[in-house]
Amino acid sequence: MSLPLLTSAPGKVIIFGEHSAVFNEPAIAASVASLRTYLFVTKAEDSDVIELDFPDISLDHKWHSAELSSISMAAMADSDKHSKELNAELNAALEPLLKPLHGSLQYHAAYCFLYLYFSLCGLRTGVKFTVKSSSPIGAGLGSSASIAVCLALATGKLGGHLNSAPERLTKQELDFVNKWSFIGEKCIHGTPSGIDNAVATYGNAVLFQRQANGETKSEQILDFPQVPMILTNTRIPRSTKVLVSGVKDLIVRQPEIAHPILKTMGQVASRGAKILANLNETNYADLCELIRINHGLLVALGVSHPGLEVIKALADSMSIGSTKLTGAGGGGCALTILNSNASPEDIAKFKDTLETKHSYKTYVTGLGGPGCAYMAKGQIQNHLDLIRPLFETNASVSELNDVLLPGKGPLQWIH
Numbered sequence: 001m002s003l004p005l006l007t008s009a010p011g012k013v014i015i016f017g018e019h020s021a022v023f024n025e026p027a028i029a030a031s032v033a034s035l036r037t038y039l040f041v042t043k044a045e046d047s048d049v050i051e052l053d054f055p056d057i058s059l060d061h062k063w064h065s066a067e068l069s070s071i072s073m074a075a076m077a078d079s080d081k082h083s084k085e086l087n088a089e090l091n092a093a094l095e096p097l098l099k100p101l102h103g104s105l106q107y108h109a110a111y112c113f114l115y116l117y118f119s120l121c122g123l124r125t126g127v128k129f130t131v132k133s134s135s136p137i138g139a140g141l142g143s144s145a146s147i148a149v150c151l152a153l154a155t156g157k158l159g160g161h162l163n164s165a166p167e168r169l170t171k172q173e174l175d176f177v178n179k180w181s182f183i184g185e186k187c188i189h190g191t192p193s194g195i196d197n198a199v200a201t202y203g204n205a206v207l208f209q210r211q212a213n214g215e216t217k218s219e220q221i222l223d224f225p226q227v228p229m230i231l232t233n234t235r236i237p238r239s240t241k242v243l244v245s246g247v248k249d250l251i252v253r254q255p256e257i258a259h260p261i262l263k264t265m266g267q268v269a270s271r272g273a274k275i276l277a278n279l280n281e282t283n284y285a286d287l288c289e290l291i292r293i294n295h296g297l298l299v300a301l302g303v304s305h306p307g308l309e310v311i312k313a314l315a316d317s318m319s320i321g322s323t324k325l326t327g328a329g330g331g332g333c334a335l336t337i338l339n340s341n342a343s344p345e346d347i348a349k350f351k352d353t354l355e356t357k358h359s360y361k362t363y364v365t366g367l368g369g370p371g372c373a374y375m376a377k378g379q380i381q382n383h384l385d386l387i388r389p390l391f392e393t394n395a396s397v398s399e400l401n402d403v404l405l406p407g408k409g410p411l412q413w414i415h
């Protein structure tokens with residue numbers, strides 16, 4: 001497919017089962033309708049470069065064609081065989097290109113981009129990739145998966161792998177995006193379960209389970225109930241890669257204790273899935289109880305943070321609802337499922353205290369929106385005056401969503 005190209009993917013909330021999902025236990029996640037990442041691929045001004053502009057993480061880097069000599073055709077051609085494991089030959093070839101970014105936060109984003117780009121598009125130059133996200137980055141809401149999905153869809157299209165139906169993304173194409181975004185997630189954080197990229201690809205909500213042979217099973221939950229909840233971002237930075245490897249270390253040190261915790265978390269997710277499939281006034285309290293238990297188990301794994309405990313303590317002391325961290329923890333976000341009798345005054349007071357006293361950010365957002373999407377070339381060209389400034393200026397999150405949010409903005413997306 002030719003340029004320009006525009007792709008998008010949502011963030012997610014894990015309701016039950018973060019961390020245990022990495023160890024093949026079931027988990028439930030839903031996409032977040034209003035928190036999305038957008039990728040705009042255009043012709044670079046210089047036809048000799050591949051340019052990456054990721055302003056959200058202050059990364060703007062160009063690779064000139066002369067620097068690409070380490071990338072052998074063999075490494076790229078073989079990459080499809082490596083769709084489950086990273087290709088060691090390609091990794092070695094990327095090293096010199098990534099050297100200037102070593103030790104920085106931007107390294108993993110650039111690694112994900114280069115890996116997918118060379119695997120799916122080859123050595124083509126004269127291309128610029130610009131990413132903007134309306135989702136907080138590194139906060140537990142799946143920003144890494146949404147960028148990996150945007151990149152997998154765009155590089156899949158640009159490389160000619162995803163052009164079977166002009167009017168929609170087919171099941172096979174979505175599976176392709178899911179497979180390659182999982183590889184992208186591997187570049188960003190090592191050993192992902194695959195739940196985040198599955199939700200960002202397919203949208204809605206999923207009951208997900210990684211199998212012992214590395215395959216994944218994800219069951220779409222189409223009518224995910226709109227559970228009343230508040231998402232709170234502590235704005236405390238953390239890295240999923242570091243937190244996941246901390247849990248692995250705990251398992252090595254305390255296997256008899258950690259394994260049963262992970263198993264119990266799987267039980268919580270399975271029970272939670274049954275309740276969510278038939279949520280009603282009678283079992284709502286059970287759902288809240290499972291949220292409380294899941295958080296306690298995550299605390300036992302060592303992935304909470306005093307800043308997250310502030311949210312839980314406030315919700316508990318106001319008897320407003322049940323709180324658990326969501327995503328990898330260690331900072332980032334928590335969700336509070338509101339009690340059915342929580343008053344609007346108490347909800348407002350809860351949010352206000354978190355925002356004014358602790359400088360946290362709260363969100364009230366719908367769950368279960370669309371998955372990845374792209375825009376037809378004609379549509380982009382007809383609205384370049386609306387789209388281009390969003391990627392070339394310091395556009396705010398609301399300006400971004402006003403134009404680009406599927407279903408809200410004036411433009412049509414293809415799903």
Ligand SMILES: Nc1ncnc2c1ncn2[C@@H]1O[C@H](COP(=O)(O)OP(=O)(O)OP(=O)(O)O)[C@@H](O)[C@H]1O
Nearest residue numbers: 054056109133138139140141142143144240327328
């Ligand atoms: N908009 C973006 N622009 C550039 N890089 C991004 C963007 N969003 C995410 N990333 C990459 O993803 C990394 C954050 O991923 P990480 O998995 O740690 O957090 P998360 O995905 O937001 O949370 P969780 O995995 O708990 O859901 C960033 O350091 C960066 O490398």
Ligand SMILES: C[C@@](O)(CCO)CC(=O)[O-]
Nearest residue numbers: 018019021192193327328
């Ligand atoms: C912590 C984790 O379970 C969820 C991160 O959103 C990691 C993963 O499943 O890849």
Ligand SMILES: [Mg+2]
Nearest residue numbers: 142144145240
């Ligand atoms: Mg992530």
